[in-house]
Amino acid sequence: MKIVIVGTGYVGLVTGACLAEVGTEVVCVDVNTAKIERLQNDVLPIYEPGLLEIVKRNRQDGRLFFTTDLASALPGAEVVFIAVGTPPGEDGSADLQYVLQVASQIGQLMEHYLVIVTKSTVPVGTAAQVNRAVKNSLDARQRILDYDVASNPEFLKEGAAVNDFMKPDRIVVGVNTAKARQTLEQLYHPFLLNGHPILFMDIASAEMTKYAANAMLATRISYMNDIANLCGLVGADINQVRKGIGSDPRIGKHFLYPGIGYGGSCFPKDVKALMQTGREYGYQLRILDAVEAVNEDQKKLLFGKVLRHFDGDIRNKKFAVWGLSFKPNTDDMREAPSLVLIDSLLEAGAIVSVYDPVAMEEAHGYLGNSVTYAEDMYNAAENAVAVLLATEWNTFRMPDWQRLRSLMQSPLLFDGRNIYDNVQLTQLGFTYYGIGKTTDTVNALIQ
Numbered sequence: 066m067k068i069v070i071v072g073t074g075y076v077g078l079v080t081g082a083c084l085a086e087v088g089t090e091v092v093c094v095d096v097n098t099a100k101i102e103r104l105q106n107d108v109l110p111i112y113e114p115g116l117l118e119i120v121k122r123n124r125q126d127g128r129l130f131f132t133t134d135l136a137s138a139l140p141g142a143e144v145v146f147i148a149v150g151t152p153p154g155e156d157g158s159a160d161l162q163y164v165l166q167v168a169s170q171i172g173q174l175m176e177h178y179l180v181i182v183t184k185s186t187v188p189v190g191t192a193a194q195v196n197r198a199v200k201n202s203l204d205a206r207q208r209i210l211d212y213d214v215a216s217n218p219e220f221l222k223e224g225a226a227v228n229d230f231m232k233p234d235r236i237v238v239g240v241n242t243a244k245a246r247q248t249l250e251q252l253y254h255p256f257l258l259n260g261h262p263i264l265f266m267d268i269a270s271a272e273m274t275k276y277a278a279n280a281m282l283a284t285r286i287s288y289m290n291d292i293a294n295l296c297g298l299v300g301a302d303i304n305q306v307r308k309g310i311g312s313d314p315r316i317g318k319h320f321l322y323p324g325i326g327y328g329g330s331c332f333p334k335d336v337k338a339l340m341q342t343g344r345e346y347g348y349q350l351r352i353l354d355a356v357e358a359v360n361e362d363q364k365k366l367l368f369g370k371v372l373r374h375f376d377g378d379i380r381n382k383k384f385a386v387w388g389l390s391f392k393p394n395t396d397d398m399r400e401a402p403s404l405v406l407i408d409s410l411l412e413a414g415a416i417v418s419v420y421d422p423v424a425m426e427e428a429h430g431y432l433g434n435s436v437t438y439a440e441d442m443y444n445a446a447e448n449a450v451a452v453l454l455a456t457e458w459n460t461f462r463m464p465d466w467q468r469l470r471s472l473m474q475s476p477l478l479f480d481g482r483n484i485y486d487n488v489q490l491t492q493l494g495f496t497y498y499g500i501g502k503t504t505d506t507v508n509a510l511i512q
């Protein structure tokens with residue numbers, strides 16, 4: 066089967082590469098010429114573990130192609146995926162302009178039956194808009210061609226995208242014709258053979274499933290952040306509480322990690338978009354109001370701890386920030402909580418030195434010359450009054466503590482992801498703050 070994927074970002078590229086890997090012929094299309102040129106030379110525009118090998122292999126084997134020209138990609142294709150961005154508009158709703166532009170273009174260029182699938186995260190009702198956009202273009206050409214519109218939201222996580230795509234918990238497909246269902250069943254057949262279920266449903270439910278899933282995950286995180294903050298106040302340890310509740314299978318142990326707030330290109334925008342859908346229908350999603358409010362506060366938490374520790378004065382003091390991307394194993398800086406932390410430090414007059422194993426170049430686009438970019442984690446900590454861990458990359462997990470201590474002006478650590486052992490660090494002479502740990506209570510009392 067031949068397919069086309071329009072939009073070669075995190076989702077489009079991973080989808081294209083992985084579908085080629087299971088034997089499909091895939092043409093990836095993007096308007097970004099530089100991106101396509103790089104991909105034609107086996108250079109990835111993003112950092113995603115394991116992806117380069119798949120792209121190279123499938124390009125070599127003649128199953129994966131990159132182009133900026135949709136017209137040349139469409140002949141012979143059975144399915145076209147729309148995987149372009151759906152950024153938040155001013156009112157928080159998903160901006161569908163790119164999705165609808167692509168739909169119109171498909172209508173302008175198609176010459177035979179196609180299943181047109183939205184893979185981008187889009188609100189309920191978008192398939193109907195895509196349908197109209199395609200039909201309007203066909204009408205303008207005075208052509209009558211058969212086509213179907215379907216919804217196939219994507220659930221991959223950045224940093225683990227290849228594995229998530231190749232071994233999905235489920236594949237959600239919204240269709241309203243047997244023909245579209247049959248085509249997509251055929252496309253995903255290799256995944257079915259490997260035991261991964263496809264859930265066919267109506268289109269509105271498929272569109273809704275995506276937002277409901279992301280909002281549920283964001284809710285878990287805000288809930289745990291709320292409980293962690295209370296733990297810090299009452300002298301309980303969130304790590305122990307997390308294990309205590311996570312062993313109940315009704316709760317489950319995944320996605321219960323408190324931190325400095327969720328970020329990334331999806332949770333913040335998808336929570337907002339779902340709230341906006343509620344408003345459009347006169348329904349207020351009160352839980353999501355709280356999820357957002359907690360998250361906004363959580364992004365300021367570490368800075369609050371820093372200020373309290375230094376009695377409100379951090380002017381001209383040097384701080385090292387370890388980790389910049391919104392989560393480990395990606396270079397994605399969109400809505401990274403580290404940016405909020407760094408902004409607050411700079412605004413309060415501090416000097417900031419940063420280190421991230423992968424996202425330094427990407428971060429430069431956000432931070433410019435306001436910070437110093439260190440060569441490594443130790444270099445960042447030289448003469449710093451404190452290290453602030455913002456992203457839990459593996460490389461930060463077991464520092465050489467003696468070396469670190471000797472480099473720093475004072476042995477002080479703010480752990481925004483609870484990856485360090487407070488007892489060990491205290492024994493090594495560090496003052497340690499985490500998120501919702503007993504040491505937070507002790508340190509707060511000492512101050």
Ligand SMILES: NC(=O)C1=CN([C@@H]2O[C@H](COP(=O)(O)OP(=O)(O)OC[C@H]3O[C@@H](n4cnc5c(N)ncnc54)[C@H](O)[C@@H]3O)[C@@H](O)[C@H]2O)C=CC1
Binds near residue numbers: 076097185219
């Ligand atoms: N990033 C992620 O982990 C996930 C994202 N999603 C959703 O997937 C969609 C895409 O997200 P990302 O891949 O992160 O976006 P992205 O911003 O990385 O990539 C979007 C790509 O679309 C291209 N594009 C825009 N207009 C175009 C047009 N008219 N024709 C051809 N290409 C065009 C852009 O140049 C860009 O390369 C969004 O709706 C997002 O919510 C869903 C699941 C996971």
Ligand SMILES: O=C(O)[C@H]1O[C@H](OP(=O)(O)OP(=O)(O)OC[C@H]2O[C@@H](n3ccc(=O)[nH]c3=O)[C@H](O)[C@@H]2O)[C@H](O)[C@@H](O)[C@@H]1O
Binds near residue numbers: 222282320322329
């Ligand atoms: O729609 C999307 O784009 C994707 O959004 C998330 O994936 P992603 O944003 O790549 O990363 P996550 O691992 O979900 O992390 C999101 C944020 O939550 C934070 N997080 C995650 C888990 C946790 O226990 N605690 C926590 O604070 C992370 O640090 C990060 O800032 C979802 O997990 C994917 O299923 C979904 O497809």
